[in-house]
Amino acid sequence: MAETIELESGGTVWKILVREGDTVEEGQELFIMEVMKMEVPYTAPIAGQVTGLHIREGDVVEEGLAAAEIG
Amino acid sequence: MNWKPEADEIAKRRELARAQGGPEGVARQHEKGRLTIRERIGALIDDGSFDEIGEGAGSAERSENGELLEFSPANFVLGFAKIHGRRVIVGGEDFTLKGGSPSPAGLRKSVYTEDLAVQHRVPLIRLHEGAGGSVGGSGGGPSLPGPVFAPSRFRSVAEAMATLPVATAAMGAVAGLPAARLVSSHFSVMSESTAQVLVAGPAVVERAMGETLTKDELGGAGVHTRNGTIDNGAEDEPEALSQIRAFLSYMPQNVWELAPVGPCDDPVDRQEEALIEIVPRERRRAYDMRRILALVVDEGSFFEIGKGHGRSQITGLARLNGQPVGVWANDCRQLAGSMTADGAQKAQRFIELCETFHLPIVTFVDEPGFMIGSKAEQAATIRHGARTVLTASLTRVPWASVMVRKSFGVAQAAHYGPEPYVLAWPSAESGPLPVEGGVAVAFRREIEAAPDPEARRRELEEQLAARQSPFPRAEALSVHELIDPRETRPRLCRWIERVQPLLEPLKGRTGFPVRP
Numbered sequence: 305m306a307e308t309i310e311l312e313s314g315g316t317v318w319k320i321l322v323r324e325g326d327t328v329e330e331g332q333e334l335f336i337m338e339v340m341k342m343e344v345p346y347t348a349p350i351a352g353q354v355t356g357l358h359i360r361e362g363d364v365v366e367e368g369l370a371a372a373e374i375g
Numbered sequence: 376m377n378w379k380p381e382a383d384e385i386a387k388r389r390e391l392a393r394a395q396g397g398p399e400g401v402a403r404q405h406e407k408g409r410l411t412i413r414e415r416i417g418a419l420i421d422d423g424s425f426d427e428i429g430e431g432a433g434s435a436e437r438s439e440n441g442e443l444l445e446f447s448p449a450n451f452v453l454g455f456a457k458i459h460g461r462r463v464i465v466g467g468e469d470f471t472l473k474g475g476s477p478s479p480a481g482l483r484k485s486v487y488t489e490d491l492a493v494q495h496r497v498p499l500i501r502l503h504e505g506a507g508g509s510v511g512g513s514g515g516g517p518s519l520p521g522p523v524f525a526p527s528r529f530r531s532v533a534e535a536m537a538t539l540p541v542a543t544a545a546m547g548a549v550a551g552l553p554a555a556r557l558v559s560s561h562f563s564v565m566s567e568s569t570a571q572v573l574v575a576g577p578a579v580v581e582r583a584m585g586e587t588l589t590k591d592e593l594g595g596a597g598v599h600t601r602n603g604t605i606d607n608g609a610e611d612e613p614e615a616l617s618q619i620r621a622f623l624s625y626m627p628q629n630v631w632e633l634a635p636v637g638p639c640d641d642p643v644d645r646q647e648e649a650l651i652e653i654v655p656r657e658r659r660r661a662y663d664m665r666r667i668l669a670l671v672v673d674e675g676s677f678f679e680i681g682k683g684h685g686r687s688q689i690t691g692l693a694r695l696n697g698q699p700v701g702v703w704a705n706d707c708r709q710l711a712g713s714m715t716a717d718g719a720q721k722a723q724r725f726i727e728l729c730e731t732f733h734l735p736i737v738t739f740v741d742e743p744g745f746m747i748g749s750k751a752e753q754a755a756t757i758r759h760g761a762r763t764v765l766t767a768s769l770t771r772v773p774w775a776s777v778m779v780r781k782s783f784g785v786a787q788a789a790h791y792g793p794e795p796y797v798l799a800w801p802s803a804e805s806g807p808l809p810v811e812g813g814v815a816v817a818f819r820r821e822i823e824a825a826p827d828p829e830a831r832r833r834e835l836e837e838q839l840a841a842r843q844s845p846f847p848r849a850e851a852l853s854v855h856e857l858i859d860p861r862e863t864r865p866r867l868c869r870w871i872e873r874v875q876p877l878l879e880p881l882k883g884r885t886g887f888p889v890r891p
Contacts, residue, residue: 342708
């Protein structure tokens with residue numbers, strides 16, 4: 305089953321640690337947001353393949369954005 | 376001659392009352408994926424425990440010779456029942472009759488709900504679906520407006536909130552008076568799939584405001600669990616009911632009693648290895664505070680309230696060695712865990728809940744301070760925040776505060792209460808303001824003059840952060856104990872045991888009961 309990773313809050317995309325097509329483990333860090341000077345890591349909720357990645361480093365993004373999909 | 380004819384009529388009326396809006400009305404309700412009020416009550420309470428009040432209330436039509444032609448039951452069902460073996464009052468509108476809009480007898484039963492709960496000092500549960508009055512009047516015929524000496528209808532609503540736990544659920548569209556009573560509660564939940572909460576519905580809004588919106592856009596769970604109108608969302612009606620049962624399990628019957636201490640099979644000396652590594656050494660790196668909470672309190676006992684609202688603050692109920700407690704923590708993944716205006720309001724209401732029902736408060740502190748910036752100023756953050764700080768300072772319940780990471784500014788004071796038992800983790804940092812903000816102001820010229828200002832700023836931040844070590848605080852007895860994070864549960868369980876004698880004298884009303 306595919307999982308969409310939505311942003312819990314707005315902020316700046318600081319680092320992206322995977323690419324579309326990568327195979328990831330459950331709990332692996334996918335990207336890190338910067339929110340109020342804190343680095344907020346987002347991890348894979350399931351093991352699988354990164355089937356979508358809709359953010360780029362430096363993007364200023366809004367809460368609720370579907371940032372990535374794991375299929 | 377005996378009284379059998381009357382007894383038969385009583386039985387017939389009861390049968391009609393239980394038939395609610397008739398097979399068609401009930402079928403319509405089911406088609407929309409919703410339960411009837413009697414089904415809701417049945418699913419909420421302990422099996423067979425419903426003891427109805429006012430089953431015979433309604434309006435009857437009789438023939439000239441006095442024979443019962445029609446009986447329309449009051450569209451509010453009310454009664455005593457038991458949940459977890461403890462007595463409660465439960466009531467709710469019957470949407471299969473007149474769309475839940477109050478009929479004269481229904482309104483009487485509905486208003487009587489609070490009186491009955493206040494009189495018997497038992498928790499009150501209202502399951503709402505319905506609207507308020509209609510310009511056509513309720514009940515058809517003209518009726519006299521209430522006399523000047525009639526008691527205020529809302530006095531008992533407020534009195535209930537001051538003296539006993541009130542839990543409510545929105546199960547379908549709830550508007551007008553039922554909506555006001557829905558939010559007049561200590562815990563509210565709405566079924567995401569079937570409920571909306573509205574001051575006024577789409578037709579009224581379109582007429583007055585020119586906004587064309589669906590009921591969900593106007594007042595669905597997406598709106599109201601985010602703005603704090605409703606505490607929790609639930610997938611559907613059964614989940615909403617199970618959340619109410621869970622909430623009540625932490626509550627005393629009323630303010631003159633203490634919360635029930637349950638059996639606990641989770642060892643009080645359990646030390647979780649994971650606690651030593653959850654907080655990253657990199658000071659800017661966020662972590663999962665909810666995981667810490669779950670590892671410390673009695674296993675599976677954390678019941679979160681208001682997750683969608685004021686999200687930099689986490690509030691919920693839990694148990695420590697079986698004793699119900701209020702838990703308040705910061706979520707550093709949300710705006711660094713800072714106290715926003717809505718987070719402050721959420722925390723204040725939560726502190727009031729704990730104070731009203733004599734629940735000890737345990738905080739897990741990672742508070743960088745009040746939220747800053749133009750939006751925060753526009754939201755009146757400082758006033759809402761100060762109110763929370765003062766509310767905490769006036770409480771009488773015992774507090775235990777675990778300094779997990781940051782504890783800065785005025786905002787941090789709210790997390791400690793008047794006489795807290797303070798434990799600090801090695802990751803604790805405290806002071807007037809976080810290093811990052813302080814360095815930018817105090818070393819502005821030096822940073823600007825440096826060949827690489829950004830590098831110099833980071834360097835200064837690191838130097839000053841190193842000075843915020845919690846060891847001097849322990850030496851100065853500024854904290855009760857600097858601890859290995861793994862010891863948190865045993866320490867808190869010992870604390871909860873020794874504050875037991877402090878709870879007994881708290882029984883009774885509080886100085887500032889919780890309000891919506």
